[in-house]
Amino acid sequence: MADTTGVESLYPFLYAAPADLDAVLEEVRRSTVAKAGEIVDLRREVLERDGERLAACAEAMAAAFAAGRKLLTFGNGGSSTDAQDVATTFLHPAGPRRPLPALSLTSDIAVVTALSNDIGFEVVFARQIAAFGRTGDIAMGLSTSGNSDNLVRAFEEASRRGLLTVGLAGYEGGKMAELDTIDHLFVVPSASVHRIQEAQTTVYHVLWELTQSALVNGQPSSS
Numbered sequence: 001m002a003d004t005t006g007v008e009s010l011y012p013f014l015y016a017a018p019a020d021l022d023a024v025l026e027e028v029r030r031s032t033v034a035k036a037g038e039i040v041d042l043r044r045e046v047l048e049r050d051g052e053r054l055a056a057c058a059e060a061m062a063a064a065f066a067a068g069r070k071l072l073t074f075g076n077g078g079s080s081t082d083a084q085d086v087a088t089t090f091l092h093p094a095g096p097r098r099p100l101p102a103l104s105l106t107s108d109i110a111v112v113t114a115l116s117n118d119i120g121f122e123v124v125f126a127r128q129i130a131a132f133g134r135t136g137d138i139a140m141g142l143s144t145s146g147n148s149d150n151l152v153r154a155f156e157e158a159s160r161r162g163l164l165t166v167g168l169a170g171y172e173g174g175k176m177a178e179l180d181t182i183d184h185l186f187v188v189p190s191a192s193v194h195r196i197q198e199a200q201t202t203v204y205h206v207l208w209e210l211t212q213s214a215l216v217n218g219q220p221s222s223s
């Protein structure tokens with residue numbers, strides 16, 4: 001029989017003794033409200049702590065885009081989905097916002113599986129940065145733990161090639177917090193993968209908003 005302990009701790013109302021529908025719905029409501037409160041508080045904490053650093057990072061990103069550079073994004077698992085969302089947000093913004101060149105390094109499954117199979121998963125992003133990255137480009141890596149070896153290798157490669165490096169991590173930052181190859185690191189101080197990813201979504205959307213504003217308000221046009 002499968003171990004449901006972890007799931008039960010997240011959704012206790014699904015594993016409780018039989019109860020009437022109203023009681024179950026009330027427990028669902030309380031659980032939803034509590035989780036919403038947690039992420040609101042966490043987002044506020046991150047933005048209050050890192051607001052100035054986010055603005056500085058966005059200015060650097062805007063300068064890179066204004067100089068004709070591009071954004072490369074990467075991550076594993078759920079962070080891979082977020083990396084693709086980052087690239088899409090910059091490349092295909094809603095409304096009149098300026099589209100900016102961006103590529104997710106997890107989007108081409110043929111490349112990802114070939115590198116993983118032929119060389120090793122730890123180089124799946126570093127090899128792509130070596131191929132696509134140019135001095136002045138932006139490399140953004142996302143991780144909940146901050147301990148992914150392929151992200152560490154990617155940041156090392158990006159730094160060696162002169163890319164602007166941006167990292168998003170959770171918990172206390174993990175290995176990413178120990179690197180000197182990340183120019184701008186934003187750590188979401190939580191042990192919940194769900195809350196980390198929700199807060200990271202806010203971080204990279206804020207970076208997008210601030211980058212767009214910097215490009216409009218004083219950055220030179222692309223050359």
